[in-house]
Amino acid sequence: MQRKLKMGQMISLIHVSDHEDRIVIQNTRGSTLRWKIYPGQIVYEGFSTGWLRIDPMEGELKSWEHTLIIIRVEAVNLEPGLYNAVIPIETNYGIEKISLVMLIPYESSEGINVRRITISDAYES
Numbered sequence: 001m002q003r004k005l006k007m008g009q010m011i012s013l014i015h016v017s018d019h020e021d022r023i024v025i026q027n028t029r030g031s032t033l034r035w036k037i038y039p040g041q042i043v044y045e046g047f048s049t050g051w052l053r054i055d056p057m058e059g060e061l062k063s064w065e066h067t068l069i070i071i072r073v074e075a076v077n078l079e080p081g082l083y084n085a086v087i088p089i090e091t092n093y094g095i096e097k098i099s100l101v102m103l104i105p106y107e108s109s110e111g112i113n114v115r116r117i118t119i120s121d122a123y124e125s
Contacts, residue, residue: 019073023098025059025089026066033061035091037069045084051075051102052085073102080106 027033036058044050053072061067071087083102088095 019075021071021100023069023071024066025061025069027061027063029093030063032063033091033093035059035061035089037087037089041088041090043086043088045086046081048078048083051078051083052087052100054087071100075102075104078104080104 025033025035037054039054039057042052051074053074055070055072056067059067081104083104085100085102087098087100089098
């Protein structure tokens, strides 16, 4: 899924595996795009925080350049349930927020417990 945002960047969300997703940021302006994610500004909703690992956390893009941001889930010690996080990406044009949802299902009677991360289609500005 891909969206052009009002601040001169394009953000694409790519599902890689149950433990990893990627965000692609592309600069669609003629000037340099500087972006940064501050770990302390990530909003975790629910009982647990710090279950996301993001790399890189900042960058600089010239016109029409793009970069990949890798989002990994650290869900080893989390209880089953629904987890939400909002990642603000600050740029020299403003702030965009990306909502993420992770579901850790309850263990079934067969002993199956699948961990899954899903990046939702929710953008905030």
